[in-house]
Amino acid sequence: MLHMSHPSSRRQFMGQSAGLLAAMGLLNANFGPLERQLRADEPALDLISADIKRLITRQATPYNAEPPAPELTSQWLTPTRSLYVRSHGKIPRIDEKSFRLSISGLVERPVTFTLPELQERFPATSTLATMVCAGNRRNEFALGGRKAPGVPWDVGAIGTCDWQGVSLAQVLKHCGVKAEAKHIWFEGLDAVEGHGDPFPFGASIPLEKAMQEQPGEETLLAWGMNGDPLLPEHGFPLRNVVPGYIGARSVKWLAKIIVSDQPSPNFFVQDVYKVVYDDKPESTANAAPIMEFILNSAITEIRRFDNNLRIRGFALAQGSLGNAIERVEISTDRGKNWQPARIITAPGKNTWSLWSATIPAEGVKTVTVRAFDRAGNSQPESQKFNIKGYQLNSWHTLPVAGAGQGA
Amino acid sequence: MLHMSHPSSRRQFMGQSAGLLAAMGLLNANFGPLERQLRADEPALDLISADIKRLITRQATPYNAEPPAPELTSQWLTPTRSLYVRSHGKIPRIDEKSFRLSISGLVERPVTFTLPELQERFPATSTLATMVCAGNRRNEFALGGRKAPGVPWDVGAIGTCDWQGVSLAQVLKHCGVKAEAKHIWFEGLDAVEGHGDPFPFGASIPLEKAMQEQPGEETLLAWGMNGDPLLPEHGFPLRNVVPGYIGARSVKWLAKIIVSDQPSPNFFVQDVYKVVYDDKPESTANAAPIMEFILNSAITEIRRFDNNLRIRGFALAQGSLGNAIERVEISTDRGKNWQPARIITAPGKNTWSLWSATIPAEGVKTVTVRAFDRAGNSQPESQKFNIKGYQLNSWHTLPVAGAGQGA
Numbered sequence: 072m073l074h075m076s077h078p079s080s081r082r083q084f085m086g087q088s089a090g091l092l093a094a095m096g097l098l099n100a101n102f103g104p105l106e107r108q109l110r111a112d113e114p115a116l117d118l119i120s121a122d123i124k125r126l127i128t129r130q131a132t133p134y135n136a137e138p139p140a141p142e143l144t145s146q147w148l149t150p151t152r153s154l155y156v157r158s159h160g161k162i163p164r165i166d167e168k169s170f171r172l173s174i175s176g177l178v179e180r181p182v183t184f185t186l187p188e189l190q191e192r193f194p195a196t197s198t199l200a201t202m203v204c205a206g207n208r209r210n211e212f213a214l215g216g217r218k219a220p221g222v223p224w225d226v227g228a229i230g231t232c233d234w235q236g237v238s239l240a241q242v243l244k245h246c247g248v249k250a251e252a253k254h255i256w257f258e259g260l261d262a263v264e265g266h267g268d269p270f271p272f273g274a275s276i277p278l279e280k281a282m283q284e285q286p287g288e289e290t291l292l293a294w295g296m297n298g299d300p301l302l303p304e305h306g307f308p309l310r311n312v313v314p315g316y317i318g319a320r321s322v323k324w325l326a327k328i329i330v331s332d333q334p335s336p337n338f339f340v341q342d343v344y345k346v347v348y349d350d351k352p353e354s355t356a357n358a359a360p361i362m363e364f365i366l367n368s369a370i371t372e373i374r375r376f377d378n379n380l381r382i383r384g385f386a387l388a389q390g391s392l393g394n395a396i397e398r399v400e401i402s403t404d405r406g407k408n409w410q411p412a413r414i415i416t417a418p419g420k421n422t423w424s425l426w427s428a429t430i431p432a433e434g435v436k437t438v439t440v441r442a443f444d445r446a447g448n449s450q451p452e453s454q455k456f457n458i459k460g461y462q463l464n465s466w467h468t469l470p471v472a473g474a475g476q477g478a
Numbered sequence: 479m480l481h482m483s484h485p486s487s488r489r490q491f492m493g494q495s496a497g498l499l500a501a502m503g504l505l506n507a508n509f510g511p512l513e514r515q516l517r518a519d520e521p522a523l524d525l526i527s528a529d530i531k532r533l534i535t536r537q538a539t540p541y542n543a544e545p546p547a548p549e550l551t552s553q554w555l556t557p558t559r560s561l562y563v564r565s566h567g568k569i570p571r572i573d574e575k576s577f578r579l580s581i582s583g584l585v586e587r588p589v590t591f592t593l594p595e596l597q598e599r600f601p602a603t604s605t606l607a608t609m610v611c612a613g614n615r616r617n618e619f620a621l622g623g624r625k626a627p628g629v630p631w632d633v634g635a636i637g638t639c640d641w642q643g644v645s646l647a648q649v650l651k652h653c654g655v656k657a658e659a660k661h662i663w664f665e666g667l668d669a670v671e672g673h674g675d676p677f678p679f680g681a682s683i684p685l686e687k688a689m690q691e692q693p694g695e696e697t698l699l700a701w702g703m704n705g706d707p708l709l710p711e712h713g714f715p716l717r718n719v720v721p722g723y724i725g726a727r728s729v730k731w732l733a734k735i736i737v738s739d740q741p742s743p744n745f746f747v748q749d750v751y752k753v754v755y756d757d758k759p760e761s762t763a764n765a766a767p768i769m770e771f772i773l774n775s776a777i778t779e780i781r782r783f784d785n786n787l788r789i790r791g792f793a794l795a796q797g798s799l800g801n802a803i804e805r806v807e808i809s810t811d812r813g814k815n816w817q818p819a820r821i822i823t824a825p826g827k828n829t830w831s832l833w834s835a836t837i838p839a840e841g842v843k844t845v846t847v848r849a850f851d852r853a854g855n856s857q858p859e860s861q862k863f864n865i866k867g868y869q870l871n872s873w874h875t876l877p878v879a880g881a882g883q884g885a
Contacts (some may be wrong), residue, residue, distance in 0.1 A: 146604045148640045150705040194788045196822045197554045233555045286823040298557040381601045417694040
């Protein structure tokens, strides 16, 4: 048996800025009464939880890492040790005792909760949801001749977890949302540097999405992941989880919720997570922030056994209400002919499907995958470059190692 | 907030036979070339994995334990530490290096695999499946005035895990099943005592079931659970997992598969896991072995907050092809009136649904739950006693602590 290593898993991205040793303690002033315990004297990687250090570091500071591709699909539910980490600043260490979540803005009754208060006041619930970075597969833009800036993700900035928390909709109802409210803002306790004064990561989602209470569609304020408390890297002690939306709308170290008639003014809503094709300020200003994740699929593993290739991967339907994967197909001639892959886990709401295929190895130099969802979406053969490198979802092709690289 | 403890979780069943310190090494002779490493000099509980010792012991020897009821539904996917353990003999410690799986009987090509050979020869897959003991809720028979013998399970002999392994159907196809084959037998490496000569636990399933390859319906030969290797208590290094069937058909420490035209003659197929109403030998002989698990639901937690009760639980559809939970209802007047509970996880194939409800606490002395599945099954209000105490699935009622016990 020959195990084909993923072409980019050897690229060990060593980080764009080495130090980031600013006096983080000073930044607490930005968060009002919220306190953090930061260990400012250590480089970021020294703080990473032991289990997570196994991930492939794509950027050292801030810390961004993904699992090796084959590990992604060796089980349906992503173990905590195998979920990608996306951070935009140093990972804060929050003191659970002094932690507070505030809910303010266009509400009848602004409130502040400790974590135990939040856990006591609302019924606990559990939701299966796939988390995926809008920049997943970004490194493939380079194959088209133009490298996109940002974290150079291979296919691993995705994973499916079981999240424990309370319903955002129920918390908002408790506070009494005013009639003019249209958007829910989220703000973390991290500190993003390199864009003027440090500021927290933030996001917002439309009120209509925030009020969803259907199973598999409901936004959580989550303190648990796979039955354990969140790790610091995944937002301890609290984060939101928005099923069906890109990971950037699920804010870690969540401490502030603001109800507004406008989308969040946060840099990551207004400037960053948008698909734009040039760097003109008006192009960015006019583009809508990305919300739903896009239909996608990828090959995570090709193994040879006897005269066959065994191929595995994931597929994820676009994050629209009630959608799910319909079918997955593979091609060995770069898309001229297709054959069905086998979906090995029953399709669910806003959760990925794993698939596999076994085909004769003879003469196969590349394998390509594409998926279709029930909402009628299909993946494009190729895709126009966007300058921030988001939402790459064209057919995913991997070379078969040892077979030569010809078309 | 008042946490209502589950009425039976205080009953610590201390085991039916204390010693069971037979010279287990001798028993290897029963398993032909298969070798085991048993630590025969220690009592069973000393061998239990650290994480699992937290469970409530229902029987010390053989070791049978379940989690506290509220822990069951604090997340959808049961963490390995929270899955009930059902064993019929001492838990064997298997040497992975000398482990072999043999497949024989009505096949064209009998084979024996080491674990690495099995893992290499067939594509790996992952399946979500609820495991449930046919005796779950057995202790409730005592409420009807007649105690059933056997492990006195509360509601916790159930859990939903993500299993990793290979498709039994593909393994059987590899061996070439002969035309006259009708049943697939499974045999473990454990040694059941107390019924004459020690013998391994065994089961069989119909060939038609064994050949299922639909996602969520496919029987696995599994070495992994929730992304980790099996623990000894859950069958290390190999077990089968039959989605939709009672746990007794999923054999741990699986070492022999035999293809036959008859059901397995094993004691646990022919005599034990059957619903019978008297102890006449012909009643047992004529009863069919239980295969599919039954529609069921239970309350796992009642918490009071302010003037409300928060109720949580699970529901599981009967294990028939493509079935799923349709709705869950609760009653506060022992079944005169019903109201819908909220299903908080999207229903899946052969996996449980979690549900919750919040109701005014005023005057509520008991809460009752019942579920309905898409195949048209409903739970009975009450149920005739069967002497082995299986398949109890009548409405589940819990008293509200502090509210008095009147009807």
